[in-house]
Amino acid sequence: MLMKPKILLIYTGGTIGMIKDPATKALKAFNFKELLLHIPELRHLECEITTLSYDSPIDSSNMNLSHWQEMGSTINENYDNYDGFVILHGSDTMAYTGSALSFMFEHLTKPIILTGSQLPIGDLRTDAKENLITTIELAAQRNAGRPIIQEVCIYFEYQLYRANRTVKVSADRFEAFTSPNYPPLAVSGVHLKIEQNLLWHHDYDEFAAVMDDKHAFAKAKKSNQIATIQRMNYRPDFVKEVVVLKLFPAITKEVVEAICSIQGLRGIVLETYGSGNAPSESWFIEILKKTLDRGVYIVNVTQCRGGAVDMGKYETSIQLKSIGMVSGKDITTESALAKMMYLLNYTNTLEDFKYYFEKSLRGELSI
Numbered sequence: 263m264l265m266k267p268k269i270l271l272i273y274t275g276g277t278i279g280m281i282k283d284p285a286t287k288a289l290k291a292f293n294f295k296e297l298l299l300h301i302p303e304l305r306h307l308e309c310e311i312t313t314l315s316y317d318s319p320i321d322s323s324n325m326n327l328s329h330w331q332e333m334g335s336t337i338n339e340n341y342d343n344y345d346g347f348v349i350l351h352g353s354d355t356m357a358y359t360g361s362a363l364s365f366m367f368e369h370l371t372k373p374i375i376l377t378g379s380q381l382p383i384g385d386l387r388t389d390a391k392e393n394l395i396t397t398i399e400l401a402a403q404r405n406a407g408r409p410i411i412q413e414v415c416i417y418f419e420y421q422l423y424r425a426n427r428t429v430k431v432s433a434d435r436f437e438a439f440t441s442p443n444y445p446p447l448a449v450s451g452v453h454l455k456i457e458q459n460l461l462w463h464h465d466y467d468e469f470a471a472v473m474d475d476k477h478a479f480a481k482a483k484k485s486n487q488i489a490t491i492q493r494m495n496y497r498p499d500f501v502k503e504v505v506v507l508k509l510f511p512a513i514t515k516e517v518v519e520a521i522c523s524i525q526g527l528r529g530i531v532l533e534t535y536g537s538g539n540a541p542s543e544s545w546f547i548e549i550l551k552k553t554l555d556r557g558v559y560i561v562n563v564t565q566c567r568g569g570a571v572d573m574g575k576y577e578t579s580i581q582l583k584s585i586g587m588v589s590g591k592d593i594t595t596e597s598a599l600a601k602m603m604y605l606l607n608y609t610n611t612l613e614d615f616k617y618y619f620e621k622s623l624r625g626e627l628s629i
């Protein structure tokens with residue numbers, strides 16, 4: 263008999279588990295056990311759920327690098343003991359955490375799905391129950407004994423997204439997230455419809471090696487699908503000396519100069535206009551060039567909700583290309599920041615950084 267899938271449910275905080283403080287009337291995180299009491303339905307799911315909670319759950323606006331690493335190491339340490347991981351997280355910074363986790367886990371063969379809610383679980387009209395129950399169901403989906411989803415995702419309001427493609431777009435609608443440049447991976451309706459062809463597929467070898475499926479492995483090997491056998495690789499180190507600089511029409515030389523000359527700065531995610539355009543004034547280009555020459559990497563991402571950077575398409579981006587800026591293509595700012603923090607730690611030259619940044623590592627950009 264096939265064993266029930268084992269899911270590790272990690273509670274970090276967020277509105278889902280919050281309650282109104284009687285004194286201040288503000289929402290604050292409360293105890294995980296109380297949260298579970300509100301969802302007795304979890305017991306009826308076709309999987310074994312183990313729960314784990316942060317000692318002090320947080321509002322995700324307090325999220326920092328050490329929290330990312332704490333989540334990462336919890337998953338890494340428990341990787342072989344579970345079939346899937348569900349993280350309850352505040353929605354405010356969920357897209358950043360989801361992006362960071364996607365880079366942390368190379369050759370992932372199991373789902374890591376983040377979810378949360380816009381209304382606390384104790385609220386009559388809460389969106390938390392559906393979000394949590396469906397997320398666990400998705401994390402438990404298997405085919406021939408193997409997890410169907412093998413990447414980091416966000417599930418919110420009937421849609422499953424690739425986490426490193428998401429942005430939070432609403433502070434109050436239940437549809438808090440969107441994935442502007444990549445379609446949802448699954449939609450929950452009467453049936454759970456998973457778009458198999460949109461899922462992130464790493465090489466067949468990892469599948470076979472990790473799941474020890476000798477038959478599938480031999481078949482893949484025969485058809486030359488296997489070059490090397492790779493197991494999940496945990497890479498938790500990020501460089502935090504980075505900044506996001508958003509252009510706006512009245513931006514001054516003083517502001518750009520002040521940001522570019524921050525001591526110890528290693529990288530800038532520059533949010534430009536449209537398809538990667540910026541002022542062509544000489545003071546602007548000169549500051550950026552000097553910054554690049556000092557060894558600070560700059561990635562060009564668009565402020566637009568959808569679409570991609572295409573340096574050289576307009577006159578206003580030709581110079582950015584010629585001074586050596588890296589193209590973020592259609593990556594989100596959240597994902598660009600996480601990817602920059604990750605790659606700054608794992609590459610040594612601008613050439614390497616550029617090569618890996620402009621390439622899809624976890625499905626975070628279209629090529």
Ligand code: ASP
Nearest residue numbers: 276277321322352353354
């Ligand atoms: N402020 C909350 C948080 O991000 C909002 C939410 O959970 O949706 O933790």
